[in-house]
Amino acid sequence: xxxLIQDIRAFIVENFLFGDNSTPVAxxxxxxxxxxxxxxxxxxxxxVCHLQERYAIAIADDELIPENLDSLSKVARFVERKRxxxxxxxxxx
Amino acid sequence: xxxxxxxxxxxxxxIDADRVMSMTAMLNHRGPNECGLHVEPRAVFxxxxxxxxxxxxxxxxxxxxxxSLWITFNGEIFNHVEVRxxxxxxxxxxxxxxxxxxxxxxFEEHGTAAVEKLNGQWAxxxxxxxxxxxxxxxxxxxxxxxxxxxVGCRLLFASEIKALFVDPEISRELDPCALDNIFTxxxxxxxxxxxxxxxxxxxxxxxxxxxxxxTVWQHWRPTFACVGDDRPNQSSPxxxxxxxxxxxxxxxxxxxxxxxxxxxxxxxSVIVALMQRRNAxxxxxxxxxxxxxxxxxxxxxxxxxxxxxxxxEMRCSIADISRVFPDVVWHAESPILRTAPAPLFLxxxxxxxxxxxxxxxxxxxxxxxxxxxxxxxxKIRRFWAKFPGSDRRASLxxxxxxxxxxxxxxxxxxxQAFFHTSPEDLASPWFSHLPRWRLTARLKxxxxxxxxxxxxxxxxxxxxxxxxxxxxxxWPPFTQSQYLETAHLLPGYILSSQGDRMAMAHSxxxxxxxxxxxxxxxxxxxxxxxxxxxxxxxxxxxxxARDLIPASIRTRTxxxxxxxxxxxxxxxRRDDYVADLLSPSQVKRDGVFxxxxxxxxxxxxxxxxxxxxxxxxxxxxILSTQLLVDRFINHFEAxxxxxxxxxxxxxx
Numbered sequence: 001x002x003x004l005i006q007d008i009r010a011f012i013v014e015n016f017l018f019g020d021n022s023t024p025v026a027x028x029x030x031x032x033x034x035x036x037x038x039x040x041x042x043x044x045x046x047x048v049c050h051l052q053e054r055y056a057i058a059i060a061d062d063e064l065i066p067e068n069l070d071s072l073s074k075v076a077r078f079v080e081r082k083r084x085x086x087x088x089x090x091x092x093x
Numbered sequence: 094x095x096x097x098x099x100x101x102x103x104x105x106x107x108i109d110a111d112r113v114m115s116m117t118a119m120l121n122h123r124g125p126n127e128c129g130l131h132v133e134p135r136a137v138f139x140x141x142x143x144x145x146x147x148x149x150x151x152x153x154x155x156x157x158x159x160x161s162l163w164i165t166f167n168g169e170i171f172n173h174v175e176v177r178x179x180x181x182x183x184x185x186x187x188x189x190x191x192x193x194x195x196x197x198x199x200f201e202e203h204g205t206a207a208v209e210k211l212n213g214q215w216a217x218x219x220x221x222x223x224x225x226x227x228x229x230x231x232x233x234x235x236x237x238x239x240x241x242x243x244v245g246c247r248l249l250f251a252s253e254i255k256a257l258f259v260d261p262e263i264s265r266e267l268d269p270c271a272l273d274n275i276f277t278x279x280x281x282x283x284x285x286x287x288x289x290x291x292x293x294x295x296x297x298x299x300x301x302x303x304x305x306x307x308t309v310w311q312h313w314r315p316t317f318a319c320v321g322d323d324r325p326n327q328s329s330p331x332x333x334x335x336x337x338x339x340x341x342x343x344x345x346x347x348x349x350x351x352x353x354x355x356x357x358x359x360x361x362s363v364i365v366a367l368m369q370r371r372n373a374x375x376x377x378x379x380x381x382x383x384x385x386x387x388x389x390x391x392x393x394x395x396x397x398x399x400x401x402x403x404x405x406e407m408r409c410s411i412a413d414i415s416r417v418f419p420d421v422v423w424h425a426e427s428p429i430l431r432t433a434p435a436p437l438f439l440x441x442x443x444x445x446x447x448x449x450x451x452x453x454x455x456x457x458x459x460x461x462x463x464x465x466x467x468x469x470x471x472k473i474r475r476f477w478a479k480f481p482g483s484d485r486r487a488s489l490x491x492x493x494x495x496x497x498x499x500x501x502x503x504x505x506x507x508x509q510a511f512f513h514t515s516p517e518d519l520a521s522p523w524f525s526h527l528p529r530w531r532l533t534a535r536l537k538x539x540x541x542x543x544x545x546x547x548x549x550x551x552x553x554x555x556x557x558x559x560x561x562x563x564x565x566x567x568w569p570p571f572t573q574s575q576y577l578e579t580a581h582l583l584p585g586y587i588l589s590s591q592g593d594r595m596a597m598a599h600s601x602x603x604x605x606x607x608x609x610x611x612x613x614x615x616x617x618x619x620x621x622x623x624x625x626x627x628x629x630x631x632x633x634x635x636x637x638a639r640d641l642i643p644a645s646i647r648t649r650t651x652x653x654x655x656x657x658x659x660x661x662x663x664x665x666r667r668d669d670y671v672a673d674l675l676s677p678s679q680v681k682r683d684g685v686f687x688x689x690x691x692x693x694x695x696x697x698x699x700x701x702x703x704x705x706x707x708x709x710x711x712x713x714x715i716l717s718t719q720l721l722v723d724r725f726i727n728h729f730e731a732x733x734x735x736x737x738x739x740x741x742x743x744x745x
Contacts, residue, residue: 082622
């Protein structure tokens with residue numbers, strides 16, 4: 001989990017903060033990306049693309065909610081959850 | 094339209110006239126037809142002329158009858174015919190038909206208050222040989238540029254900063270606080286300019302220099318009705334139409350043919366339609382883009398057909414934008430966050446090559462009559478603050494920005510959060526501009542430690558607050574937003590980097606009927622509901638245009654003028670200067686930005702992963718700043734004044 005958080009932090013810092021993680025833009029694992037202005041209006045799509053590519057997970061539209069994506073720890077938990085083997089659901093046709 | 098330059102001194106003999114000639118020669122592009130110099134012990138004036146009114150008699154610098162006043166003037170006085178009649182009735186005798194001479198006589202009559210009677214766009218200097226004083230003035234809105242600097246006993250002024258830099262005593266150093274301004278507001282707050290040593294005379298200001306002391310004052314500023322001013326407003330679409338028609342009429346005064354820029358939107362279409370009623374074979378000029386996201390040529394052609402216009406189109410590719418960008422920055426003389434000036438640079442080239450020196454544009458309508466999306470966005474955010482539980486938030490924002498693909502794809506919850514409104518925000522005097530300025534201010538993270546340290550104690554918002562009129566707090570929120578756009582972004586970016594500088598790069602003069610003082614005064618007293626009715630922008634203008642232009646153009650969704658930004662520099666063919674100026678070694682040498690930050694951004698563009706507005710602004714902001722440093726600081730070159738092909742007059 002710690003490693004995952006570090007990886008995602010590196011992506012956030014490079015892509016949204018132009019590689020600057022000094023004060024006043026330093027942020028904790030639980031800081032809200034939106035409240036701190038870290039991820040801007042279009043940034044969330046970049047983050048999602050990165051997560052899908054880097055961790056080979058598929059993210060559905062209805063999962064694009066702040067509860068999953070609005071802080072480092074939330075993103076890490078979300079990615080971990082998605083990487084767990086998903087139960088197979090057979091839909092009746 | 095012309096270029097002006099001059100030096101005055103409190104110590105006779107301290108001015109090098111040849112150097113003033115060199116300063117003037119730096120402005121050849123503004124006035125390629127003639128060049129003049131007036132030399133006195135304490136004042137030397139230079140002028141490059143683009144002959145438009147009184148082609149034979151309007152040479153400058155020009156004096157009054159007894160030679161006691163000398164003027165060097167850039168601009169046009171549109172009501173010069175009426176002012177002249179008034180002065181003749183008071184006994185003034187004129188030698189020429191030029192508007193320049195009208196200013197001189199008006200100054201004889203009213204002194205520095207003469208500017209209050211002018212309807213026009215101007216930047217001029219008048220030297221009074223009797224009192225040995227210099228009077229500088231700039232038009233109300235800031236259509237024409239004017240810069241100055243004081244070195245010891247001398248004051249130097251010019252239409253463009255590059256002319257001042259011809260003097261080796263003027264230091265060429267970036268102002269870190271100016272970068273702080275631009276990477277927040279998209280422009281500097283005047284009198285600040287990108288360079289430490291140079292000041293801008295702010296729009297609507299005059300300056301009097303006497304015995305080495307300069308006094309600056311405001312001769313005009315926008316005024317609006319205050320909250321609670323519920324006097325009945327009888328303004329009608331017909332009244333607006335009459336004011337606009339008159340503004341167009343006097344702006345078609347010229348001794349050369351007058352054309353128009355046509356974007357395909359409401360504003361330029363209205364101007365073109367009003368012009369076409371006075372000139373059946375009106376010549377119009379447009380930008381078309383290869384990229385459909387930016388292209389409006391469909392709407393342009395529709396108006397061309399409807400009004401039977403003689404039309405020319407300049408098709409712009411991303412390669413064109415990259416190719417001309419160094420010249421664009423040389424003329425803009427400022428870091429810019431958008432490439433939008435580049436197509437306008439190419440458009441003025443087409444206009445000049447078509448034999449035109451003068452065009453009317455639709456610029457100013459969005460500010461004066463309430464058209465910008467930022468006004469709409471502020472209304473929506475206020476609505477949200479009032480109804481925080483409303484689930485219409487995301488759909489409203491999507492409706493607001495139909496042309497922003499990324500934004501359309503955003504999850505609803507994120508859109509709502511990004512445009513959230515806190516109680517502190519609501520109380521802010523610049524509530525409407527907070528999202529834009531906060532987003533842009535992120536770019537300051539790109540600046541080097543040294544640059545940030547140099548501006549560490551600087552608070553741009555205190556500077557901004559100090560410029561606000563006393564009654565600002567009594568204006569309705571909509572009006573406050575209008576004021577911020579009109580006082581800052583309009584002169585600081587729209588009329589300069591996208592306006593005067595790009596047009597004058599190819600000796601083309603733009604005239605803006607929506608910025609006519611009578612139109613501005615009419616619009617200022619309109620209640621906000623006549624400007625934006627619910628979310629219908631420029632409501633009264635649309636009413637006034639009902640029988641002027643096709644309904645499809647009058648009612649189409651507004652599309653702001655934009656051009657391909659960062660991606661323009663990362664196409665299949667890359668210009669060498671891009672890699673050179675963005676290389677870690679060059680970025681480190683120039684010391685403005687953090688090399689690692691620039692390298693990370695370049696990697697992102699290289700991989701095609703830069704998709705946000707912030708990344709676009711960052712790339713264009715960095716590249717334009719690096720170009721500015723390259724051309725104005727590292728490799729500044731003064732041109733040889735005697736290489737010009739223009740005629741030169743010297744009075745002494």
